[in-house]
Amino acid sequence: ISNVAIAEVTDYIGKTYGSDYLPDKPRFYKSRKNAQDGHEAIRPSMPGLEPDKIKSSLTSDQYKLYKLIWSRFTASQMADCIQKTTQADIEANGYTFKASGYYVDFPGFTALYVESKDEAEEKSTQLPPLEKDMPVRCKELKKNQHFTQPPARYTEASLIKTLEEYGIGRPSTYAATITTLTSREYVKREAKTLVPTELGEAITTLMKERFPDIVNVKFTAEMEEELDSVESGDVQWVELLDGFYGDFENTLKDAKKDMEGVKIKLKEDETDLICDKCGRQMVVKVGRYGKFIACPGYPECKNIVKFVEKTGVPCPKCGGDIIVKHTKSKRVFYGCSNYPNCDFVSWNEPVNEKCPNCGEILFKKKGKKPTVFCAKEGCGFSKTLKTEEK
Template sequence: MSNLVIVESPAKAKTIQKYLGSDYEVLASMGHVRDLPKSKLGVDVEHDFQPQYLDIKGKGDLIKKLKQTAAKSSHIYLATDPDREGEAISWHLSQMLGLNEEDPNRVTFNEITKSGVQSGMEHPRKIDLDLVNAQQARRILDRIVGYKISPFLWRKVRRGLSAGRVQSVAVRIIVDREKEIEKFKPEEYWTLDAKMRKKGYQKQFGATFYGDQKGKIKLHNKEEADAILAKLQDAEYIVSNVKKSIRRKSPAPPFITSTLQQEASRKLGFQARRTMKAAQELYEGVEVAGMGAVGLITYMRTDSLRISEEARAAATGYIRDTWGDKYLPEKPRYFKSRASAQDAHEAIRPTMPDLSPDKVKDSLTGDQYKLYKLIWERFIASLMANAVYDTVQADIAAGEYIFKASGRTVRFDGYTVLYEESKDDEEKEGGALPPLEKDDPLILKELKGNQHFTQPPPRYTEASLIKALEEKGIGRPSTYAPTITTILAREYVERDGKALKPTVLGDVITQLMKDHFKDIVDVGFTAHMEDDLDNVEAGKINWVDTLHQFYDGFEQTLEKAEKEMDGTRVKIPDEETDEVCELCGRKMVIKVGRFGKFLACPGYPECKNTKKLVKETGGFCPKCGARVLLKKSKKGRPYYGCENNPRCDFMTWDEPLKETCPKCGKSLFRKKGKNAKIYCANEECGYERAVEKK
């Protein structure tokens, strides 16, 4: 009789089987085997929220195989993922297979390597019911919110809508930001920007008007700027003060789930879902040439910055061998996790720090390689020495006024030899200044006033939304990606380039939720619920009491909303477009039908004109001159095609630009990737140029 090990995925099963050998049989449960029923609430709210769990439809053969194999196995180990969800899956498997909950049959692997698997198998424990109850409480909370509010939305707005405990707050955050943008009133301001050089030096440097000896002067309009420009006509520019200093910059900590999703969005353009898919594959194991199946990163759902001493030592050795001792910090660097972090796992790191991305590149898919490289570089850099800069700040007197110039030069590159973190709002830092000393005369080469306007807060991107959710305590590492996927799929939010903006539907639903289910879309209330779930996991509070605390007030809120909206139905305003109805001249609006969105004339029933909804790109077909439209393939991949299809067969994966070709006047296209370029698609032209780097 062999030992049975049950994991969640076939990839993980294959990797673990290699390390355990023939005395073990490793099978995959393919995720959950039991869940609440799809067709009804499945929770007895009258009797302490007793859940009704059913075998998941379509998994009958798999469950039968698991039971048959378990019956002939000498010992059964439950090795699902090391988090709440994984603990719950193990508990369901235990219930289904009739195992004793007190038996030590639960094993966890922080990394799928030989040492990681052996360590996990050497330390079996019993199922942690606090973890299970925290997952049950979350699942039941989400089921109650979804199954109680969604039918209400169907009756009061339209069928097919849904509400969610975390998704509703995420949509509200995006809607509130849009309201801020709409209310924002830009204010004019001016800067005076100079270019100058030191005598004996040809290279120019920039300086910006600051004010006078009394302090900073703000310029609100052209008149104020011109008045000072007039006074500066014949001014001499002399260095009045120079401040030199040394600045040390520390590396960013290794990744946790949220920062990985943010950085992958900024640096790789990955959506959160794409990031987590590649990370899951790297964790579960990939076939590496010469090594076989091996997990390349530690568990990717974590909020802890802890690093094992074994990994720290391996990384330190790699840094010493590759760059030398001077690239190691004077003292080992430790990172402090957030106060709310569960600290159940390490930070996300490579399982073998000396396995550089180049060594495994040929064994990985494009996404796997890019993400592994990002994780590996971030981790190694986090344990390297600080970067050191020489900084210079100079005050420049110009008559009664002062200009300021700043610059920096690298004294020691430190960790930046390998990696630097991206930011949503990166500020450009000045380069090197010439050697400036007090009383040095300067030669003015250019001085002009520049008009500016204050900008509204930016729309959220996936990266900045995840950051906001984390900072506000909404959701947990495992929920960020599915939350964003859900609000996009429900069409409460849509993409505008990288930005996320609310749809008319999202705006209407959020306002209805604010009016009638204030707590559900309240950031503080939702964050408090997350804290309660963490306390359930820690064994500090009872999960049933937590559900009662929520539901008793929620039930009254739902009854009140039903009374207040009795006989009322909310109309979703039509979204007007720039497309003009060729039959009557009205601007067409976007409607939603059985087969999705379409254009319709608002003059219905007098005018019944409808059209397909198309997205213009601003580009024109190089073959027939018609508009090039954004389309989607059968697999959902965006591409660009001629509006005259099928009469015209032009299509491309490359983005059309509004810019026209300087040679033939036709639309230019942008090709992305390694061989990025801007080119003319007119075969008789041949114009192309390199893409300018930002």
């Protein structure tokens, strides 16, 4: 951040919020190790130009983007938030209960900007006034059972954050990395999460078995550092590549020899279709362009059929099958198999359940609290799914 920008935003904070909201001295932040910091950070050109002042001149998306940049930039030069925490131990019939709470004593930068979270966090509350050895009355006892949950699947944002933490890649390579994972169908998107496919798991297992020294986090991060050394002139690139390729060449030869004639076999799902050329029951296969239905008698029989993933829910307009479709960007949506004669489409997954109010089919809305709802205008029915229904 330039000194001019810091002076302008400091002046704005002092006039708008008061001197208490200014730190003792301007804040300067260290860049990440792999940051491309050849220029200033993205910031508003005029810190005093508040988002609401120019809202009427911006589109909705432009306003949201500007407000995010302006708020984060301004908050980065404000004083810390001060919270006061209380912890208490309560003794009752030989048991010890612990309670904690906090309250904000001074909001600081949180008066303007609070970092959002991917995962929901339990909110702490302020405890009532407490004194040592004071008697307390039990107002209510709740029995809650908690199960250990597996780690959450990566989203695009959390995957990029992890790559940054390990020092892997550059900001300019993150989009290409995720595009490769999805376009080659190593992962698939489910709502906001990235779920590994059978192909992705098979490839990962094979690579880890054959190239354990390369397919690991440390190697990738260390290679980034060595390439930076080449850029700075501390290491010659020929020397670096020679040191790497000696061992890699032998590993590659062994892998080629051991894998000669070996094919990765993915689980093939049988369909209810019968090959009209040879009478075999056709199966689902995966190729470079995705799934397709083929005769298991290949190469004697080369009959193939376009793969259609059915949801098992009838179309509410014509009674045909609702099938899974994809946009050019691989986003999933649902449509009628009788298109173009039937134009039914939905971004939400249909479920084989009727609305108790109007009798129309219900749709599933994914998220932190998955729900099923009725899309019929004026109905308004919805319910939150239980754990076993998700």
